[in-house]
Amino acid sequence: xxxxxxxxxxxxxxxxxxxxxxxxFGETLAAxxxxxxxxxxxxxxxxxxEPHPVTLRPTPAELDxxxxxxxxxxxxxxEYGSVVLASDNWGAEQVSIYPETHVGVLAASDVVPTLExxxxxxxxxxxxxxxxxxxxxxxxxxxxxxxPVYGAHGPANLHVLVLExx
Amino acid sequence: MSRPERSKRERAARIRELLSTDGRHVAENVEPFxxxxxxxYAEMADTESYRTAAxxxxxxxxxxxxxxxxxxxxxxxxxGGTVYLADDADDARRYVREVAAANDVRSAxxxxxxxxxxxxxxxxxxxxxxxxxxTDLAEFVLQLADEEASHIATPAVHKSREEIAALFDSxxxxxxxxxxxxxxxRFASDVLLERVKEADLGITGANFVTADTGTIALVTNxxxxxxxxxxxxxxxxxxxxxxxxxxxxxxxxxLNLIGPSGSGQDITAYVSFFTPPVASPAIDFDSPDTPGFGxxxxxxxxxxxxxxxxxxxxxxxxxxxxxxxxxxxxxANSCANFQQVGGxxxxxxxxxxxxxxxxxxxxxxxxxxxxxxxxxxxxxxCVNACPVKIDIPWINTVVRDRLNRGASPGSFDSIVEGLTxxxxxxxxxxxKRLFGNVETLARWGSRTAPLSNAxxxxxxxxxxxxRVAGVDSRRELxxxxxxxxxxxFDARDGDGPDDPTRTAVLYPDVYTNHVQVERGKAAVRVLxxxxxxxxVPTVRSSGxxxxxQGMVRTAEKHAEAVTEALNPEIDGGRDVxxxxxxxxxxxxxDYRHLLDEETRTTLAEHSYDLFEYVYGLLExxxxxxxxxxxxxxxxxxxxxxxxxxxxxxxxxxxxxxEAVLExxxxxxxxxxxxxxxxxxxxxxxLEYYDLSVAVGERLRAQFTTPETADRRVVASGTSCVEQLxxxxxxxxxxxxxxxxPADTESRDR
Numbered sequence: 009x010x011x012x013x014x015x016x017x018x019x020x021x022x023x024x025x026x027x028x029x030x031x032x033f034g035e036t037l038a039a040x041x042x043x044x045x046x047x048x049x050x051x052x053x054x055x056x057x058e059p060h061p062v063t064l065r066p067t068p069a070e071l072d073x074x075x076x077x078x079x080x081x082x083x084x085x086x087e088y089g090s091v092v093l094a095s096d097n098w099g100a101e102q103v104s105i106y107p108e109t110h111v112g113v114l115a116a117s118d119v120v121p122t123l124e125x126x127x128x129x130x131x132x133x134x135x136x137x138x139x140x141x142x143x144x145x146x147x148x149x150x151x152x153x154x155x156p157v158y159g160a161h162g163p164a165n166l167h168v169l170v171l172e173x174x
Numbered sequence: 175m176s177r178p179e180r181s182k183r184e185r186a187a188r189i190r191e192l193l194s195t196d197g198r199h200v201a202e203n204v205e206p207f208x209x210x211x212x213x214x215y216a217e218m219a220d221t222e223s224y225r226t227a228a229x230x231x232x233x234x235x236x237x238x239x240x241x242x243x244x245x246x247x248x249x250x251x252x253x254g255g256t257v258y259l260a261d262d263a264d265d266a267r268r269y270v271r272e273v274a275a276a277n278d279v280r281s282a283x284x285x286x287x288x289x290x291x292x293x294x295x296x297x298x299x300x301x302x303x304x305x306x307x308x309t310d311l312a313e314f315v316l317q318l319a320d321e322e323a324s325h326i327a328t329p330a331v332h333k334s335r336e337e338i339a340a341l342f343d344s345x346x347x348x349x350x351x352x353x354x355x356x357x358x359x360r361f362a363s364d365v366l367l368e369r370v371k372e373a374d375l376g377i378t379g380a381n382f383v384t385a386d387t388g389t390i391a392l393v394t395n396x397x398x399x400x401x402x403x404x405x406x407x408x409x410x411x412x413x414x415x416x417x418x419x420x421x422x423x424x425x426x427x428x429l430n431l432i433g434p435s436g437s438g439q440d441i442t443a444y445v446s447f448f449t450p451p452v453a454s455p456a457i458d459f460d461s462p463d464t465p466g467f468g469x470x471x472x473x474x475x476x477x478x479x480x481x482x483x484x485x486x487x488x489x490x491x492x493x494x495x496x497x498x499x500x501x502x503x504x505x506a507n508s509c510a511n512f513q514q515v516g517g518x519x520x521x522x523x524x525x526x527x528x529x530x531x532x533x534x535x536x537x538x539x540x541x542x543x544x545x546x547x548x549x550x551x552x553x554x555x556c557v558n559a560c561p562v563k564i565d566i567p568w569i570n571t572v573v574r575d576r577l578n579r580g581a582s583p584g585s586f587d588s589i590v591e592g593l594t595x596x597x598x599x600x601x602x603x604x605x606k607r608l609f610g611n612v613e614t615l616a617r618w619g620s621r622t623a624p625l626s627n628a629x630x631x632x633x634x635x636x637x638x639x640x641r642v643a644g645v646d647s648r649r650e651l652x653x654x655x656x657x658x659x660x661x662x663f664d665a666r667d668g669d670g671p672d673d674p675t676r677t678a679v680l681y682p683d684v685y686t687n688h689v690q691v692e693r694g695k696a697a698v699r700v701l702x703x704x705x706x707x708x709x710v711p712t713v714r715s716s717g718x719x720x721x722x723q724g725m726v727r728t729a730e731k732h733a734e735a736v737t738e739a740l741n742p743e744i745d746g747g748r749d750v751x752x753x754x755x756x757x758x759x760x761x762x763x764d765y766r767h768l769l770d771e772e773t774r775t776t777l778a779e780h781s782y783d784l785f786e787y788v789y790g791l792l793e794x795x796x797x798x799x800x801x802x803x804x805x806x807x808x809x810x811x812x813x814x815x816x817x818x819x820x821x822x823x824x825x826x827x828x829x830x831x832e833a834v835l836e837x838x839x840x841x842x843x844x845x846x847x848x849x850x851x852x853x854x855x856x857x858x859x860l861e862y863y864d865l866s867v868a869v870g871e872r873l874r875a876q877f878t879t880p881e882t883a884d885r886r887v888v889a890s891g892t893s894c895v896e897q898l899x900x901x902x903x904x905x906x907x908x909x910x911x912x913x914x915p916a917d918t919e920s921r922d923r
Contacts, residue, residue, distance in 0.1 A: 071457065101454040139452040140448055141446075143444070149396070151328070151395075152315065152330055155335070157355045157359040161309065
């Protein structure tokens with residue numbers, strides 16, 4: 009239910025949402041890796057970036073050259089179609105903000121109904137030592153140049169891959 | 175340091191210039207923000223509970239501010255950051271300069287922050303040899319153009335795409351000129367990416383700082399603040415102390431509101447919750463092949479909390495509310511005057527829009543608000559837009575009163591002074607005194623009509639009025655009636671209903687009594703035909719006129735006199751029915767600033783908008799036959815174009831006029847504009863005439879479409895009717911005249 013709502017809301021705010029499974033994940037992800045890719049480890053059982061040409065712990069030059077960044081995301085917010093991007097010393101914050109495309113991997117079980125629910129989760133994680141979380145809704149945007157443009161300083165594309173069996 | 179006081183003519187010239195430059199783009203650029211806010215506020219089921227919660231959290235936070243400053247200091251320092259509480263702008267600047275020096279900073283990148291502009295941080299760092307690069311695209315444009323912000327949330331709202339393209343072309347000497355918004359955005363973000371990569375210091379503002387976790391919340395769209403905060407090894411967040419809220423868990427109501435209220439978005443692309451120093455490693459692009467991720471990192475973080483007058487604002491019962499402001503810009507977007515001229519006219523040293531009066535007076539001193547404060551007409555369209563329910567018009571009124579009281583004697587005219595005894599100081603501007611004492615003027619006008627009208631209408635009369643009181647000679651003046659509404663009522667034979675269902679006072683406001691007398695007569699006939707026993711007592715004007723001019727003590731005297739006359743009537747079982755919406759707004763709302771709670775509540779709870787009252791009577795089974803007959807007599811003229819009054823809309827009572835008219839068989843098209851532009855005396859003033867006409871243009875356009883051009887025009891407010899008369903070839907009138915059972919088909923007013 010709330011996954012459907014999340015999907016509608018995210019799609020309405022210029023993100024794409026694609027449902028997949030642990031088994032099909034490799035194929036789903038591969039379709040998005042159309043350039044130099046950087047990433048951070050995925051915490052979902054049965055899923056890994058290892059088989060893919062994704063650079064973990066990139067150098068500054070590799071980060072600069074990357075066109076795709078892959079990170080885990082969650083929780084997701086059904087009412088807005090937002091995803092929370094938590095960042096630690098693996099650098100999900102940089103990996104998600106520098107490349108042109110951000111691919112976020114979400115567990116279907118990690119969708120919460122409201123923004124308030126997500127903030128509650130963030131507050132709990134901050135209490136446990138998380139120092140950076142970004143509630144992300146769609147790609148970066150600006151209206152400063154005379155009309156709405158998607159893709160300002162941050163990514164122009166946000167793709168959310170949902171693991172339906174996680 | 176305040177801008178020099180300009181004479182009225184110079185001010186008029188400046189406004190004319192901005193109408194044709196900035197104004198053309200401001201209206202266009204803020205329109206989507208406005209539309210989005212209306213849409214989303216209506217769409218969210220919990221808008222009002224979010225606003226109530228946000229307000230309560232801010233009230234509590236400001237109440238406990240000293241304690242929260244201590245708490246956040248302990249928390250942030252416990253996290254490994256440094257907190258500096260800066261007394262004033264100088265202190266804050268000096269601290270950041272020292273942080274830069276201690277870290278050998280040569281280059282800094284900065285996210286959008288009005289507080290850093292308030293303290294003039296860029297100038298300080300530049301003078302210390304640090305290059306500061308604004309990374310917000312709008313701020314980047316302004317930095318290149320060497321211009322000031324024209325809006326607190328979207329600072330380059332006065333620039334067009336073409337102007338930005340020409341600017342980039344001239345600064346960067348481009349081979350191929352840029353055209354589309356996409357090309358301009360790409361170019362600017364590419365330039366700024368290089369600045370981010372080479373920066374040694376990242377500077378951000380803060381939308382919220384949470385005391386319990388030491389989290390900085392940043393509400394953004396572009397991603398520049400994220401990059402600026404996470405790339406360089408040292409970061410500084412500069413925040414006014416009022417940005418502290420007790421807990422991270424307090425943020426949801428604000429986050430649900432700030433996208434809609436600020437930019438008409440459901441939510442912004444990013445809401446960052448940084449609890450620095452963050453674990454994400456800094457990236458050293460000067461060492462391109464050295465991996466940094468995955469390792470622990472040493473980062474340096476400074477939170478600079480800026481007082482700069484805020485603790486004093488907290489002690490000031492009238493300015494305190496300003497500290498609840500989340501700087502979203504909704505008050506600017508929703509303001510008809512702001513839309514036409516932008517923040518370069520409607521703004522002070524740092525801040526712009528309706529709330530700017532509070533901020534400028536608080537952080538730069540009362541005089542800093544003097545140049546633009548009069549641009550708030552008190553229309554109250556911003557009141558329901560503000561996510562934290564700040565009474566922005568009241569802050570403007572209070573500061574106007576303070577400015578009036580601080581005005582030096584010498585500029586006043588003794589004739590006007592003698593004519594209008596009031597509670598105000600001798601130095602008050604003659605125009606303000608004239609408009610503030612309109613009741614006295616109207617009494618004289620009716621007593622001496624038609625002579626008064628002839629004098630006021632004569633060329634000499636108009637020149638004197640313009641020179642002495644700044645009344646623009648292009649405006650048609652109201653015509654005073656020789657027989658006032660009250661005199662008419664008293665001279666009438668008693669035709670009230672034999673067996674009344676209710677008893678009411680029809681409040682004879684100054685305009686109904688002296689100028690728009692016919693609407694008063696129509697109102698009496700309508701109410702009596704619905705079974706109401708009506709009286710029209712002698713009672714003073716509401717005080718709206720002096721209140722608008724910032725003559726608060728004079729308005730207080732009016733409020734006292736009005737309640738002394740009306741409250742005994744209410745105690746005797748009468749309702750109070752009000753024709754003029756701006757007076758109803760005084761009774762229901764503004765009197766809370768002027769009277770004790772019990773006195774004002776009695777009146778507030780028993781006052782009704784005329785059509786609200788009629789609607790209630792009809793709902794309770796009153797016989798509408800007489801009114802329907804009036805409607806039938808106008809075969810072929812049942813199509814109306816209706817303009818409700820701004821304060822009526824804020825009170826939410828404009829729908830009753832539409833509902834009653836539709837119930838009686840009229841086909842009503844309502845205007846969709848923030849304001850007619852007249853706003854009481856505003857449009858009569860020499861310095862604001864052009865602006866008033868420019869604001870009215872949208873209303874004129876809406877009432878001259880193929881759908882509306884042949885409709886009979888009705889408007890609830892006196893000044894709206896006057897403005898519509900000057901905008902349109904056909905005359906406007908109060909809607910009560912349409913349903914007048916004793917209709918004479920007369921269009922005289």
